[in-house]
Amino acid sequence: MTLRSVSYGGGVQSTALLVLAAQGFIDFPVFLFANVGDQAEHPATLRYVREVAFDYAAAHGIEMHELHRTPTRGVSAGQPEDLWDRLMRPESRSLPIPVRMPDTGAPGTRSCTADFKIRVVGKWLRDHGATADDPATVAVGISTDEWERANARTVEPYENVVYPLLKLETRRGIGLNRAQCEAVIRDAGLPVPRKSSCFFCPFHKPTVWVDMARDEPELFAKSVLLEDTLNERRARMACPKGGERAGRAVLDGVEDGAELPEDAEHAGWLSLPVGQYHPCTSCHAVLQVQPDGTWPAHRKGPVYLTRFGKPLRDWVGNQGEQQSLDLSDEGYRCGDVCDT
Numbered sequence: 001m002t003l004r005s006v007s008y009g010g011g012v013q014s015t016a017l018l019v020l021a022a023q024g025f026i027d028f029p030v031f032l033f034a035n036v037g038d039q040a041e042h043p044a045t046l047r048y049v050r051e052v053a054f055d056y057a058a059a060h061g062i063e064m065h066e067l068h069r070t071p072t073r074g075v076s077a078g079q080p081e082d083l084w085d086r087l088m089r090p091e092s093r094s095l096p097i098p099v100r101m102p103d104t105g106a107p108g109t110r111s112c113t114a115d116f117k118i119r120v121v122g123k124w125l126r127d128h129g130a131t132a133d134d135p136a137t138v139a140v141g142i143s144t145d146e147w148e149r150a151n152a153r154t155v156e157p158y159e160n161v162v163y164p165l166l167k168l169e170t171r172r173g174i175g176l177n178r179a180q181c182e183a184v185i186r187d188a189g190l191p192v193p194r195k196s197s198c199f200f201c202p203f204h205k206p207t208v209w210v211d212m213a214r215d216e217p218e219l220f221a222k223s224v225l226l227e228d229t230l231n232e233r234r235a236r237m238a239c240p241k242g243g244e245r246a247g248r249a250v251l252d253g254v255e256d257g258a259e260l261p262e263d264a265e266h267a268g269w270l271s272l273p274v275g276q277y278h279p280c281t282s283c284h285a286v287l288q289v290q291p292d293g294t295w296p297a298h299r300k301g302p303v304y305l306t307r308f309g310k311p312l313r314d315w316v317g318n319q320g321e322q323q324s325l326d327l328s329d330e331g332y333r334c335g336d337v338c339d340t
């Protein structure tokens with residue numbers, strides 16, 4: 001029988017799915033909460049899941065499981081891994097979260113959601129019978145006001161991903177928006193949860209950081225510590241672009257600075273002017289192009305948790321500058337299951 005489960009994040013949309021399943025409007029008997037780690041999830045989300053959602057699910061005959069990434073190899077084999085620990089490990093060289101580039105503010109690539117949520121849920125589904133021939137139906141809570149997130153979700157062979165909140169028929173039309181999800185939760189007698197995400201997620205809107213600095217100073221201090229730690233580590237690492245030709249590939253589908261495919265018909269290379277300063281195409285440190293047209297040897301440049309190209313403590317700490325900044329939504333959203 002095809003498994004039907006919800007990838008439960010503990011935020012507004014997936015809690016609305018829990019209520020709708022309890023009330024019989026959707027048929028999903030299993031809810032899977034992939035905890036990225038007690039030190040990484042926002043404490044309020046953990047409290048909500050453990051003190052509200054689990055009890056509500058049990059009272060309505062819904063199975064709810066809390067899952068953890070558990071490596072099978074290495075020194076911590078068999079132990080649940082915490083994303084915070086992975087980020088703070090002194091010998092770590094990877095950047096699994098979508099840190100912001102100092103020049104453009106664009107988020108870097110990330111593996112956190114795939115490693116700590118999608119694959120963790122996927123393992124549970126495969127252990128419980130999901131296969132490529134009989135994939136599980138996995139519901140993700142995305143509401144109509146953020147429908148564009150649905151396009152970006154990675155789909156694995158053992159799952160069919162569906163978005164019930166976009167399709168549900170109500171008296172007011174098709175689909176539920178965030179406010180309607182909150183109403184569903186309130187009408188069921190449950191408190192409305194906060195947005196669920198890691199407290200340090202670089203996808204946060206600027207206003208989230210400002211609110212955190214004021215209302216949750218311990219979490220803000222930990223976020224500052226994380227940003228400092230990542231950058232201290234990067235400042236000790238040599239960037240592989242040092243000594244390479246300074247320029248960028250100009251071909252659709254080829255990353256800046258990447259080797260161009262030999263058979264590329266319209267491939268080009270834009271050499272950067274000698275003597276000028278440009279961000280390195282790999283680490284984004286701002287560098288002067290050498291007389292021979294190469295990047296100088298250099299250490300990796302800093303990355304940030306906000307899009308403003310400066311450390312969190314400086315940005316939030318500078319009230320005068322803050323007022324002149326645009327604090328509206330940045331347009332970057334997690335396309336997967338994180339409620340950011």
Ligand code: SF4
Nearest residue numbers: 112113197198201338
């Ligand atoms: S909330 Fe942000 S940092 Fe945490 S797993 Fe999701 S994308 Fe990564």
